[in-house]
Amino acid sequence: MTKAVWQVDKSHSALEFTVKHMMISKVRGAFNNFDATVEADPNDLTDAKIEFSVELNSIDTRNEDRDNHLRSNDFFDIANHPKMTFVATDIKKKSDDNYDVTGDFTLRGVTKPVTFDVTVEGVGKDPWGNEVAGFSGSTKLNRKDFGLVWNAALETGGVLVGEEVKINIELEAHKQA
Template sequence: MKKWTVDQSHSTVGFEVKHMMVSKVKGQFTSYTADVAASELEDLSTASIGFTFDVASIDSNSDDRDNHLKSADFFDVETYPSITFHSTNITKDGNDYKVTGDLTIKDVTKPVTFDVEYGGKGTNPWGVEVYGFEAEAKINREEFGLTWNAALETGGVLVGKDIKIKVELEVNPSA
């Protein structure tokens, strides 16, 4: 199995959640590590994939919100500094893939399946092969102990319980 490196300057690990029942808040984790091993990335079903996200790197375009997300109300970064994902099964689905793995947030581990679209293969200007993938999964944040919320006067809640995790990756062979 070959090792593959995630090009973080061309990759994003993001999320989105309903805000006040009417709009979405989007954000990302700007610091993460990834372990990708596969015989060949044109057939992702041979891969082993692992991610570790530094929760303190959360960026939702608002310092106040980010500080609240880092607090014990949400992620409690002092106690739980990272989120991890490790693939357990990868199946081909037409031209795309289903990547199932164990997602751990605040010491709660649950299986999550990402729908993964293979974007293709190219060669960058320096002669290095690059592969592109987009992945998306939906989780219920409350199942991972992220239960803080506030009721709205008009009905509903401040923060939706469903979180979309969106990952865009560009990978190349490790040197």
């Protein structure tokens, strides 16, 4: 297979995160509006071009008050920083279908290198004869590294919001003609 442009099918894709709440449970959320540019040979991602852009306003934690707080200056400050982006800068093959994809991750005006563990889930044809590829990826980052420092102390000790954020991505992409 040769390098091609792949269009992300948002209806079969997800961008989700998990963060500790009150040091005892986890809160999950998703971003419902994102775009990705993937120019790659799914059999060898080492020279792929991968870019992500996420509309932070599309956050959904199934709680409107919490979502609005996350949109505020306490967290994402979407009035000044409406998008989160990732641009791959280095891709290393770990095994047949597994890669370390490192890139410039930008959130709230701060850009730092972040590495995603990416798996090519497979390539095949849909019922209409279109080539489709599946990718999954995950990473962990410290939200404080990106200026998301708001927190509240708990009476019992500890804090309301954990520092470590786990990000999980599931992508289905269609090869463009």
